[in-house]
Each structure stands twice: as C-alpha cells, then as structure tokens.
Amino acid sequence: MxxxxxxxxxxxxxxxxxxxxxxxxxxxxxxxxxxxxxxxxxxxxxxxxxxxxxxxxxxxxxxxxxxxxxxxxxxxxxxxxxxxxxxxxxxxxxxxxxxxYFEGLFNRLPNHILTFDHKRQISEISVEQCARRCVLEATFRCLGFDYEVKLKNCWLTDILPPASRGLIPQVNTDYYERQSNGPLEYFINFGYGSLQQLEGEQIYHKTVMGVSLVACAHLCLAENSFKCTSFDYVFDDKSCYLSMYIAANVYGLVTSRSDDKNVVHYEFKDDYLRRFYPTPYSAILGHNEKTVSGITPSACARKCLEENIFICRSFDYQVQEGTCLLSTKTGSDVGGLISQGISQVHHFEMKPYLDCGGHLKTNSGYLASPNWPRNYEHNLNCSWTITVPKFKIIKISFTHLKLFKESLKSCTQNSDRLLIVDKQQVTCLENNVREFISQSNVIIISFITNDKGDAPGFRLQYKTDWACGGHFTDPYGEISSPGWPMGYLPSQNCTWEIEAPPSVRIYLSFVKVDLEEHIKRSCHSSYDVIEISEESVNSSTFLCGKYDHFTYNSTGNILYIQFISDSRVEKSGFHAFYTFVYNKLLSKSNSTPTEIYDYNFTYKLELLATDRPENGNYSSNEISEGSPGVHYIDFHLQPTAETPIGKSNFTLQTERLPEIFRIEKDLHLVIVILAIAFSLVLAVLLSVIYLTCRYFRRLHQKESQQKGPLYLFNDDDSSIYEKDNIMNGETEKGRERDSENQPSLADVSFINPTYDGSSRQLLLPSCTSIPSAVNS
Structure with a gap:
C-alpha cells in the first residue's frame, strides 16, 4: 500500500x-x-x-x-x-x-445512486474523505461513489452509468462521478429523465442508434446541421437523441415514467456555465440577492459574472419558469445545500480563479485576484502582461475592486496594491475604481499583498479599442474612430496629431468613412464630421457621410485630424492609414522603382508620369492638382499576401496617360456598363424569388400558429466576454468553427414552445415515451 x-x-x-x-x-x-x-x-x-x-x-x-x-x-x-x-x-x-479538496474532482448528482452492487463500503466518513479514498484506492479503479448523507456511508464503485443501465432515484443519497476529460467534459449530467414531448413541436432533431454515451456526446459536439445544446441517452438500446432545446425551453424533464431511470439528460456547458460547479436538484433557498425571470441557465451564469452591485458567488436556476436567483452565498456558507428531491431547481457555484500572472494576447479577456470570488491570499506578487495589436489601446472595466488598506490612504507600503504600468508610467488604483484606459497597446498589471489582512480583491474585463486621439511620430500608422467597426459613441471629440520630421510630408488614406448623413447643410456643419487641417494651410478639409476611399497629401510636416459626433445617430465610423513621404523619393528616374523607407517594411514607388521638372526634383507646390508636371498625385494602398498592413506597396499615378491607356479606359467603361445591366437583371430576379419565399413562409407560419406558436423570452444584454477562454481539443475547436455564425447559449432567444400566444396556457404533451424514430 x-x-x-x-x-x-x-x-x-x-x-x-x-x-x-x-x-x-x-x-x-x-x-x-x-x-x-x-x-x-x-x-x-x-x-x-x-x-x-x-x-x-x-x-x-x-x-x-x-x-x-x-x-x-x-x-x-x-x-x-x-x-x-x-x-x-x-x-x-x-x-x-x-x-x-478531492471532492472537486467529482461531479455531484444529488438524490441519485448508481448501483446496489458496490466494490467497497466505508462508514462514518465525510464526503471529502470518501472522495479521497476513491482517488487513492489501490485494489481497483474507483470511478465514483454513492454517499448516504444522513448516515455518512461511503460506497465506492468501479462502474459508470452505461454499465449499470442508468441512474436510480434515491432520496438522501448522492452520486459522485469522476470528472471526464473527453467529450462528456462539456456537458452537465442532470440525472434521469428526458425532454418533454410537445404537441406540434419536433423536440429531437436527430437520432442515432447503437452508440456509446461518449460517442453520443461527441456527436452533439460535432453536429453542424443545427446547434446541438442537449441530448437524451437511453441505456437499454444505446440510443442517442440530439436536440437544439434544453430543459428550460420545454419546462423541464419528464421523470414520471417507470423506465426513466434508463434515460439520462445532458446539456452543453458554454463558456459561461463552465465557470461554475453545477449541483442539480439543490438550492440555497432564502439567500438570494437578485431574481431575473425568463432567461436561460447560460444567461443566468453571465449575469452572475457581470454583477457589479454585489459579489455574486452562486445562483439557483428554476427550470419550469426560467427563473435565475443570484446569491452572495455558497453551500458552505449556509451549512450545506438544500435537497430539492426531483424538483428541477439546480445550484451553480462559481469556480475560484487560480492564475497569479501570465501573458495575455487576446483582444478581450478577464482577470481576477487569485481565489476570487473568495478573499485573496497573503504575500502575493502576481503580474499579468496584456498585449493587443499596435496602434490600439486597452480599455479595462472593473466589476469589483476592493483591497485591504491599513489606513484611510490606499497605495501605501502597508496596504495591498493593484498597479498598472503603461508607457513607463505607474498608476496605483484606488478602491472602487470602475475604468482604466491605457495610452499604449502593452500594459503590465501587478497585484501585491502583504501578511496583515485580506479582502475580496478585484475582477476586471479588458478589451481592445481605437484611441480617441493621440500624437503619432512613427513613419507609418493607423487611426480609427473609437469602436470601429462596431460603431462610435455619441458626443465624441477626438483629435489626432501626426508629426513628421522637418521637410517630410504626410500621406493620409481613408479606406472607409461611414458617418451620419448630413441633410441640407454643408459638410463642416454636419452632425458628425471629420476635419483635416494643417498649420501651414488656412482652410480645412471636411468629411461627412460615406466614402469608400479618400486621400489627402499634406503640404507640411504636421497634420491634424479631428472627429466630432453629436448626441444621436451613430454609424460605424472611419478607418485610415498614414505614412511619411520624403522629398528625396521624387528625385529618382521615373522608370526605376525607388525604395522609400525601411522600418521593418519597404515601400515601392513607380513613377508613371511622362513629364517631370528638368532638375529632377519635385517641390511641395508641384505635387498638387493642377501642376504642369503632374496634374494629380494619388497613393493607392495595395496590400498583397506578402505585404500585409505592416508591409504595403504604393503606386504614384498621374492623369496624363499614354493613348493606349485611354483606349483601355473606354473598354473598361463598356465593361462597367454591362456589369451594371447584369446586376440590375439579377437584382430583379432575386427580388421575385425573395417575395415568393416570403409569401410561402408567412403561409407556413400561419399554419404553425394554429398548432401552437412559439413564445419568446429575449435576453438582449451584450456579453462582456468575446472569444475568451478558448477550449482546448480538436473536438471543441471543431465545434467553435461550426458555431462561428451561431449565437452562444446565453445570446439566443429563450424559446418556450409550450405556451399558446393568445391564452398563455400550457399545452399538454401528446407523447408518453421517447419516440423510437426521429429524422436522422
């Protein structure tokens, strides 16, 4: 031993x-x-x-x-x-x-037992001791245990639910199953029972016969014809029933049939639910701080994570009504969870945060003090580095920030401190700070604690964004309206200053401009406007409305871009590039491409003009519209596979072209006219098809409403997490690829097909057993 x-x-x-x-x-x-x-x-x-x-x-x-x-x-x-x-x-x-904490290695399912044929029985021990005995068992491979709560009896077993043909309901006895590292890891086991069958609704979307439980979970993860969010597995005939519904969509599970113990229901855990320990059929009644109705379990988990009024540590979820109850307590705080028998109320406790430092390179994410949502530990020295793409900034939003301080003053040597290093500047954050905006694309967050006291700590969410203004001296850069391309905020007033070395000019290219359209007014007095100005030029250039491409060549070495938005009607904004243009570039032969500048990238300039000054040099005044040598100079950004945004080619063009180019221009005009005519014919054809489909769709909806229309519970809150905590494994990567155009569980409409739209009465289920054949 x-x-x-x-x-x-x-x-x-x-x-x-x-x-x-x-x-x-x-x-x-x-x-x-x-x-x-x-x-x-x-x-x-x-x-x-x-x-x-x-x-x-x-x-x-x-x-x-x-x-x-x-x-x-x-x-x-x-x-x-x-x-x-x-x-x-x-x-x-x-x-x-x-x-x-060996108990954390097991999934708990209250009021269930796995088998009456156990390998070993130990009396008068706690759940933790029972879990420890299972992990350290030497004579056989312990895969789980049944635990009698009142008698404190521990029953170890070497079998799983498939081998015992399901789970058996048993009051005051809990089944603990070893956590899986395979496909089942992404699902919650809700015990015996199956989704309710509803009249006029197809609950199961695919059925597969003769597969194992693990294979059924894998099929749900890999499904791409619909978004599989749950499945029922029948142990008798090894049948797998896949569904896009969860129990909350159909008012819970059917558990009244005699053969239900041979059926087990599993539901998918998305990024929000995976941050919690689930305990089905349990609750901490009477300790709830906030109640939200008509949402999914995933949306409930998200609300707990986003709560900023109090520290949400757990929540209870009532399936029949879709009710979410947030709480500051956990089971250990109130002396244990209250068993709900077979009543479908489930408890979820937030997992503790473990990381003390790291390097984060995603565009958004979250951080928390170690052991959150509990008090942090003593003598910590944690450091996180956050790096986002160049030319962008980092916005940090705190849901909570409360550190121990020995006196009324924070940020002293005798207090715990949260520091942010940005551009060699160190900022010490006071308690209850809500937001921090960086000045660069790389910051370091340091969390330092002493041995004198502790507190809840902090929890934050960060995301990358475009700066509202700034001073640029790099030879190449990007600027965008804050929020691009998702849309700028109202009442913005941002100014960018681009400063080049003396005698160096600036080329500015807007690849997209989408601002509020001006109505019966000049552009400079528009609602939302971009103003381009220089110190050496008395007048300004204004942009408003929409542009697919706009360029500007400065006459001096300093350029100002100001963006102003009013308090209403916001569009996507603008995105622009700039680069420095050196005068020596224009002294080369017009037949040889000239290397412009090399800051880890190279520009090439092709001089297509047939005329140039005799001295071979262009002055600032000559590089403008109407000059005798070059009528108009336009730098067109032409990124290629070899030269992405960091490496681009620019072409210098003029309006004085040889005759062959004029012939090609007329040919291009004919091609454009034919393309427009073809597009108009195609648009008419598509319109006819769309109207026809819409007519039959409405006809089908009217027929469906007579059978039982859907009643929607919408949850429109935006998520603070975006592609965070990417799950490992080829199976999960495949699911993410299949779900790129599909919303997460927390963002879909909460559908309850059991309600009639007019009377709001519950429709009685028409089926009394799981169908033996569903469309595969």
Missing part, C-alpha cells in the same frame, strides 16, 4: 507539471484558522504554492492538510484534517488552514 501511495503521489505530481495546474488548487482554504495539533513537518520561507506542492509530493507520511503562517512564511504539514477524530481548528490571526 505504501509503495502504491508513493507511486500515486509521483503520478499526481507529473500530471500537475504537465498540465501546468497550481498545486494549491487541490486544497481548500479556511482563513484565520489552524490545526490545534502539532505538525509532522515544518518548512520555512516558502509560499503557499510551494507548501501545497510539498504536501502533494510528501512520501514519508500521508499529508492531508497544512497550516500557512502568512507573517513568518512558515508551512506546517499535517497527516490529518479537522474532520478526523479528536482534531479541531482554532482561531489564528496570521494563519490560514488548507485541507485537501
């Missing part, structure tokens, strides 16, 4: 190293407490992570818990926990107690 235990500890150590998971995630923190007994081993000058690693790797005795003295930085390892006989915890000002 000792040899096996040592090998198991080594195996756990290797798995942790390979997966880069923090050792302290295997332990549960109990602040300001310590064991009353003497430790087996004491380590000095170590961090919490190092102490947790030592406990996991300990092979001379069975390390079950440890105390961490935050002031002395000492770690005391114990071979028992406070749940052991004759052991207890006592209050200690500077010490935190950490016990093992």
């Amino acid at each position: 000792d040899t096996f235990y040592t090998e198991l500890l080594i195996l756990m150590h290797c798995c942790l190293v390979q997966s880069d998971i923090a050792y302290k995630s295997l332990f549960y923190r109990m602040p300001k407490l310590r064991m009353a007994a003497l430790p087996i081993t004491t380590l000095n000058n170590v961090s919490v992570e190092a102490c947790a690693r030592s406990c996991v790797q300990e092979s001379t005795f069975d390390c079950q818990s440890f105390d961490m003295d935050n002031k002395l930085q000492s770690c005391r390892l114990h071979n028992n926990t406070h749940e052991s006989d004759d052991m207890s915890l006592i209050v200690s000002k500077n010490t935190d107690h950490y016990r093992t």
Whole structure:
C-alpha cells in the first residue's frame, strides 16, 4: 500500500507539471484558522504554492492538510484534517488552514445512486474523505461513489452509468462521478429523465442508434446541421437523441415514467456555465440577492459574472419558469445545500480563479485576484502582461475592486496594491475604481499583498479599442474612430496629431468613412464630421457621410485630424492609414522603382508620369492638382499576401496617360456598363424569388400558429466576454468553427414552445415515451 501511495503521489505530481495546474488548487482554504495539533513537518520561507506542492509530493507520511503562517512564511504539514477524530481548528490571526479538496474532482448528482452492487463500503466518513479514498484506492479503479448523507456511508464503485443501465432515484443519497476529460467534459449530467414531448413541436432533431454515451456526446459536439445544446441517452438500446432545446425551453424533464431511470439528460456547458460547479436538484433557498425571470441557465451564469452591485458567488436556476436567483452565498456558507428531491431547481457555484500572472494576447479577456470570488491570499506578487495589436489601446472595466488598506490612504507600503504600468508610467488604483484606459497597446498589471489582512480583491474585463486621439511620430500608422467597426459613441471629440520630421510630408488614406448623413447643410456643419487641417494651410478639409476611399497629401510636416459626433445617430465610423513621404523619393528616374523607407517594411514607388521638372526634383507646390508636371498625385494602398498592413506597396499615378491607356479606359467603361445591366437583371430576379419565399413562409407560419406558436423570452444584454477562454481539443475547436455564425447559449432567444400566444396556457404533451424514430 505504501509503495502504491508513493507511486500515486509521483503520478499526481507529473500530471500537475504537465498540465501546468497550481498545486494549491487541490486544497481548500479556511482563513484565520489552524490545526490545534502539532505538525509532522515544518518548512520555512516558502509560499503557499510551494507548501501545497510539498504536501502533494510528501512520501514519508500521508499529508492531508497544512497550516500557512502568512507573517513568518512558515508551512506546517499535517497527516490529518479537522474532520478526523479528536482534531479541531482554532482561531489564528496570521494563519490560514488548507485541507485537501478531492471532492472537486467529482461531479455531484444529488438524490441519485448508481448501483446496489458496490466494490467497497466505508462508514462514518465525510464526503471529502470518501472522495479521497476513491482517488487513492489501490485494489481497483474507483470511478465514483454513492454517499448516504444522513448516515455518512461511503460506497465506492468501479462502474459508470452505461454499465449499470442508468441512474436510480434515491432520496438522501448522492452520486459522485469522476470528472471526464473527453467529450462528456462539456456537458452537465442532470440525472434521469428526458425532454418533454410537445404537441406540434419536433423536440429531437436527430437520432442515432447503437452508440456509446461518449460517442453520443461527441456527436452533439460535432453536429453542424443545427446547434446541438442537449441530448437524451437511453441505456437499454444505446440510443442517442440530439436536440437544439434544453430543459428550460420545454419546462423541464419528464421523470414520471417507470423506465426513466434508463434515460439520462445532458446539456452543453458554454463558456459561461463552465465557470461554475453545477449541483442539480439543490438550492440555497432564502439567500438570494437578485431574481431575473425568463432567461436561460447560460444567461443566468453571465449575469452572475457581470454583477457589479454585489459579489455574486452562486445562483439557483428554476427550470419550469426560467427563473435565475443570484446569491452572495455558497453551500458552505449556509451549512450545506438544500435537497430539492426531483424538483428541477439546480445550484451553480462559481469556480475560484487560480492564475497569479501570465501573458495575455487576446483582444478581450478577464482577470481576477487569485481565489476570487473568495478573499485573496497573503504575500502575493502576481503580474499579468496584456498585449493587443499596435496602434490600439486597452480599455479595462472593473466589476469589483476592493483591497485591504491599513489606513484611510490606499497605495501605501502597508496596504495591498493593484498597479498598472503603461508607457513607463505607474498608476496605483484606488478602491472602487470602475475604468482604466491605457495610452499604449502593452500594459503590465501587478497585484501585491502583504501578511496583515485580506479582502475580496478585484475582477476586471479588458478589451481592445481605437484611441480617441493621440500624437503619432512613427513613419507609418493607423487611426480609427473609437469602436470601429462596431460603431462610435455619441458626443465624441477626438483629435489626432501626426508629426513628421522637418521637410517630410504626410500621406493620409481613408479606406472607409461611414458617418451620419448630413441633410441640407454643408459638410463642416454636419452632425458628425471629420476635419483635416494643417498649420501651414488656412482652410480645412471636411468629411461627412460615406466614402469608400479618400486621400489627402499634406503640404507640411504636421497634420491634424479631428472627429466630432453629436448626441444621436451613430454609424460605424472611419478607418485610415498614414505614412511619411520624403522629398528625396521624387528625385529618382521615373522608370526605376525607388525604395522609400525601411522600418521593418519597404515601400515601392513607380513613377508613371511622362513629364517631370528638368532638375529632377519635385517641390511641395508641384505635387498638387493642377501642376504642369503632374496634374494629380494619388497613393493607392495595395496590400498583397506578402505585404500585409505592416508591409504595403504604393503606386504614384498621374492623369496624363499614354493613348493606349485611354483606349483601355473606354473598354473598361463598356465593361462597367454591362456589369451594371447584369446586376440590375439579377437584382430583379432575386427580388421575385425573395417575395415568393416570403409569401410561402408567412403561409407556413400561419399554419404553425394554429398548432401552437412559439413564445419568446429575449435576453438582449451584450456579453462582456468575446472569444475568451478558448477550449482546448480538436473536438471543441471543431465545434467553435461550426458555431462561428451561431449565437452562444446565453445570446439566443429563450424559446418556450409550450405556451399558446393568445391564452398563455400550457399545452399538454401528446407523447408518453421517447419516440423510437426521429429524422436522422
């Protein structure tokens, strides 16, 4: 047994190293407490992570818990926990107690048992001890256990639901299933039962016979003909029923039939739900801070994550009415969850944040203090680096920021601090700050705590955006209206200053302009307008409305761009490039491409003009419309596969072209006229097809409404997360590719097809069993 235990500890150590998971995630923190007994081993000058690693790797005795003295930085390892006989915890000002958290390796399903044929039974132990015995079991491979809550009996088993043909309902007994690393990892097991069958509605969209439970989960993840959000699996005939509905869409699961124990219902966990531990058929009644009705479980999870009035740590979800109940409490705060029998009320607790530092390169994401939503730990020194594309900035929104401070003043050596380094400037954030906007595309966030006190910490969301103004001196750059291309905000007043070296001019190219259209007024007095001005030129150039392309060549080395929007009607905005143009470029032969400048990229200039000054040099005045040598100069941005935005080719063109180009111009005009005529014919044809389809669609909707129309619950809140926490694995990557044009569970309309649009009465289900054949 000792040899096996040592090998198991080594195996756990290797798995942790390979997966880069923090050792302290295997332990549960109990602040300001310590064991009353003497430790087996004491380590000095170590961090919490190092102490947790030592406990996991300990092979001379069975390390079950440890105390961490935050002031002395000492770690005391114990071979028992406070749940052991004759052991207890006592209050200690500077010490935190950490016990093992093997329970977190299992998914709990209350009021269910897996089997009556168990491999081993242990009496009078806690759930944590039972989970630990299952993980460390040496005589067989323990895959789960049934736990009798009142009698504290632990029943270990080596089988899974497919081998026992489903789950059996049993009051006051919970089934704990080992977490899966395969396709089932992305689904919540809601126990026995199946989706309700509704009159006039097709609940299942595909049926596959003779497949395993894991294969059924994989089929749901890989489905691309519809968005599979749940499936029912029948163990008797190994049949898999895929559906785009979840239980909340059809008012819960059917659990009244005698064969329901052979059917198990699974629902997909999107990015929001994966941040929570689910516990079906349980609740913390009477401890809710906010209630929201008519939303999906995913939308409920999102609201908990976004809540900024209080710290949301968990929520209960009532399936029949789609009711979401947010709470500041968890099960351990209220002495345990309340079992709901087979009533379909489910509890979700937020997972703790574990990362203490890292390098983030995504355009949006989130951060939180370690152990959030619980109080952070002592003696932390965490550093995150956020990098977004060049020429952009970083916007940070705090849902919560509350750190420990010893006095009324924050940001002192005796207080915990949150620092942001931006362009060599260090900003120390005060409590309750809501927003921070960077001046560059790279920032460093540092979180430093001491040993004197703790607090909830912080939670933030960041996203990249375009700056509202700025000063540019780089030889090449980009500017856009804030929010581009999703739309600018009202009442904006942004000014960009582009400064080139002396005697160097600036070429500015707008690739897209989409502002509010001006009506019966000049452009400079328009509602939303762009003003381009120079110090050496008395007049300004104004842009408003829509442009697909617009260029501007400066006469001096300083250029100003001002963007102003009014308080109503916003469009997508504008996007522009600029580059410096040096006079020496124009002194070369017009037959040889000349290298312009090289800042990790090269411009090429082709001089197509047939006339040029005798001295071979162009002056600033000559490079303008109406000059004798060159009527009009226009730099056209021509990116290629080899030269993306960072490397582009520019072509210098004139209006004085050889005769052959004029012939080609007439030919091009004929081609354009033919293309326009063809487009008009195609547009008429498509309009006829569209009107015909619309007519039959409305006719079909009228027929469907007679059977039972859909009643929509819309959840229109925008998400603060965008493509964050990308899930690993080829299966999940395939699902993301298939779902690029499909909304997430939190963003879809909440559909309840059981309501009649006029009477709002519940339609009775017409089926009493799962159909044996559905369209595959």
